[in-house]
Amino acid sequence: MLRVALLGCGVVGTQVAQRLIEHADDLGARAGARLELAGIAVRDAARPRDGVGTVVPRELLTEDAESLVDGADLVVELMGGIEPARALIHRAIAGGASVVTANKALLAAHGPELFEAADAAGVDLSFEAAVAGAIPIVRPVRESLAGDHVRRVLGIVNGTTNYVLDQMTTHGLDLEEALKEAQTLGYAEADPTADVEGHDAAAKAAILASLAFHTRVSLAQVACEGISGVTAADVAAAQQTGHVVKLLAIAEQTAEGVSARVHPALVPVAHPLAAVRGAFNAVFVEADDAGPLMFYGQGAGGRPTSSAVLGDLVSAARDRLVGGRGPRESAYASLPVLPHDAAVTRYQVRLVVADRPGVLAQVAQVLADHGVSIDTVRQAPDEPYAVGVAEGTAVLLLTTHAAREASLAATVTALRGIEPVREITSVLRVEGA
Numbered sequence: 466m467l468r469v470a471l472l473g474c475g476v477v478g479t480q481v482a483q484r485l486i487e488h489a490d491d492l493g494a495r496a497g498a499r500l501e502l503a504g505i506a507v508r509d510a511a512r513p514r515d516g517v518g519t520v521v522p523r524e525l526l527t528e529d530a531e532s533l534v535d536g537a538d539l540v541v542e543l544m545g546g547i548e549p550a551r552a553l554i555h556r557a558i559a560g561g562a563s564v565v566t567a568n569k570a571l572l573a574a575h576g577p578e579l580f581e582a583a584d585a586a587g588v589d590l591s592f593e594a595a596v597a598g599a600i601p602i603v604r605p606v607r608e609s610l611a612g613d614h615v616r617r618v619l620g621i622v623n624g625t626t627n628y629v630l631d632q633m634t635t636h637g638l639d640l641e642e643a644l645k646e647a648q649t650l651g652y653a654e655a656d657p658t659a660d661v662e663g664h665d666a667a668a669k670a671a672i673l674a675s676l677a678f679h680t681r682v683s684l685a686q687v688a689c690e691g692i693s694g695v696t697a698a699d700v701a702a703a704q705q706t707g708h709v710v711k712l713l714a715i716a717e718q719t720a721e722g723v724s725a726r727v728h729p730a731l732v733p734v735a736h737p738l739a740a741v742r743g744a745f746n747a748v749f750v751e752a753d754d755a756g757p758l759m760f761y762g763q764g765a766g767g768r769p770t771s772s773a774v775l776g777d778l779v780s781a782a783r784d785r786l787v788g789g790r791g792p793r794e795s796a797y798a799s800l801p802v803l804p805h806d807a808a809v810t811r812y813q814v815r816l817v818v819a820d821r822p823g824v825l826a827q828v829a830q831v832l833a834d835h836g837v838s839i840d841t842v843r844q845a846p847d848e849p850y851a852v853g854v855a856e857g858t859a860v861l862l863l864t865t866h867a868a869r870e871a872s873l874a875a876t877v878t879a880l881r882g883i884e885p886v887r888e889i890t891s892v893l894r895v896e897g898a
């Protein structure tokens with residue numbers, strides 16, 4: 466029998482607790498020993514919770530997380546946040562317990578110190594649920610592709626923002642309304658700013674880039690822009706040009722080094738990522754020998770996430786029973802992490818300009834001056850995003866060819882400075898074309 470300490474009984478913790486009890490026989494048979502839920506640490510043991518007092522005995526709840534950790538063989542951390550999660554994981558590892566966590570924020574900020582501690586103590590620190598919820602992605606990148614060379618990872622890794630953008634696109638909801646729904650459905654972080662501003666996706670991008678490129682990539686090294694600036698007009702303009710707006714996490718290796726970034730992007734409707742709806746996630750991996758791979762499934766929500774947590778728990782239990790260990794952190798390649806403005810991408814810029822002869826030539830000259838090539842220019846006064854602009858002005862939708870982020874950003878700054886440009890209403894990157 467192995468004693469399991471569960472830290473947190475929220476959206477994910479509740480589901481994990483229920484399955485540990487309801488599926489105890491199967492889980493025990495798969496692990497090789499019974500997984501005994503020894504207790505559940507919460508902030509307020511008296512608060513009513515789904516399934517507690519029925520499936521899960523109320524006596525299992527405790528407000529003393531430290532004592533619970535001290536008696537455990539396996540610790541499942543589902544509290545979220547940095548402290549006390551970090552201290553409790555260190556305590557568990559120091560006491561010889563293996564740890565399973567879904568806490569991407571903690572791993573992206575303090576992963577190296579936690580992996581080193583686990584390594585020194587000879588225990589597992591597993592985190593499949595931390596990236597793209599139920600989707601098996603950590604294990605495939607770390608284990609199945611260990612013999613290949615991953616070049617690029619491109620994914621929708623935040624369920625909340627994908628749900629919000631999807632609702633804006635298909636039902637015309639505004640961002641706040643759609644976010645409230647995502648919170649009610651249990652997709653959002655305790656502070657949904659982490660979702661909306663891209664921090665949650667950036668933490669996952671840091672983890673994925675570190676795994677894929679055998680190089681430590683920290684949260685601070687991930688360029689991050691969320692969806693709070695995405696408007697109904699952006700969604701409409703995307704539709705007119707055959708795109709959908711998605712929040713993407715992109716990790717790449719080039720000859721110069723590795724990079725990771727998160728930002729909203731226009732994805733062509735024909736691209737498989739465009740069809741990822743609701744809170745679903747999808748991750749594309751491009752590897753030298755395997756070629757393109759796509760992983761798709763539920764990236765958020767209590768039940769889906771509990772699947773990944775329990776998978777890790779069974780593996781950690783098996784490792785423990787044979788006295789072995791799962792794979793350790795691999796950071797041997799230690800490649801340079803490139804600055805944010807080194808990325809190569811394409812921009813779609815929406816500008817309000819004076820509607821008179823010669824303006825297009827002036828705009829084109831600014832792009833030429835920065836070595837940025839134009840792919841398409843669209844001026845369609847009847848399209849929804851262009852209706853209602855001031856008399857004597859027109860809306861241009863300008864899409865560039867691929868160029869360095871630094872050149873594209875400098876081009877936008879220069880466009881703002883020329884007289885015929887009255888306003889730049891949107892700048893979105895175009896990916897997956």
Ligand SMILES: NC(=O)C1=CN([C@@H]2O[C@H](COP(=O)(O)OP(=O)(O)OC[C@H]3O[C@@H](n4cnc5c(N)ncnc54)[C@H](O)[C@@H]3O)[C@@H](O)[C@H]2O)C=CC1
Nearest residue numbers: 473474475476477506507508543544545567568765766770
């Ligand atoms: N909700 C989701 O869809 C997903 C969540 N995750 C991650 O799973 C973790 C848990 O997320 P949720 O279950 O959604 O969060 P939640 O906010 O619903 O639950 C957190 C639980 O931890 C407890 N807790 C927090 N601080 C505590 C403290 N100091 N002492 C004792 N108990 C404490 C709370 O009482 C609550 O029971 C987070 O790291 C989150 O990022 C990962 C994938 C999906």
Ligand SMILES: N[C@@H](CC=O)C(=O)O
Nearest residue numbers: 623624625652653654
């Ligand atoms: N808040 C996250 C939960 C899973 O990691 C999301 O919306 O994807």
Ligand code: NA
Nearest residue numbers: 593596598600
């Ligand atoms: Na996962």
